[in-house]
Every structure is written in C-alpha cells, then in structure tokens.
Amino acid sequence: MAASNGIGIAPYQYRGERPLPIAKITGQGLTVIACAVALLWGSLAAERAMMRRAFAERAAVMRGLEIRQRRRAPQRVLGRGIRVPRPALPTLG
Secondary structure: OOOOOOOOOOOOOOOOOOOOOOOOOOOHHHHHHHHHHHHHHHHHHHHHHHHHHHHHHHHHHHHHHHHHHHHOOOOOOOOOOOOOOOOOOOOOO
C-alpha cells in the first residue's frame, strides 16, 4: 500500500474564493460578548468592594466589643491593698 497523507480522504476543492469560516461572529455578537465581559468585570469589582466593606465593619465590631469588655472588667486598685489584722498566734515560752 502506498502512504497516504489524507488528501484523498477529504479532497478540498478550491474555487478561487476564500474558504467558509466555521463560525462567523457578527457585530451584534461582538456587542453581546463585550456587554457580558463588562458585566463580569463589574461584578468582580463590586464583590471586592463588598468584601472590603465587610472586613472594615467586622474590624469595627471587634474594636467595639473589646472596648465594652474593658469597661465591664473589674479595675484593679493601685497601691497597697487593705490589710486585715490577723489574730496573733500563740507562742510558747
């Protein structure tokens, strides 16, 4: 058998014109694609802004909780504590 390079299987007949494209994108299709890409980038930017705002709000809540906890915590008194007199222990001798 002779080696075949596939030309005989599906011969291409050139008629002097360009070959037909497999898919042709019209101007309306390009517009729809551009709108879809713009919506995608817009949603990504909006998501990042929401995440940034949520992080800032969470940090503010945590600071507020810390401040409230400090207000409720018992405060230590500076200086020496009150001395309670102890009864004298009996000693021998």
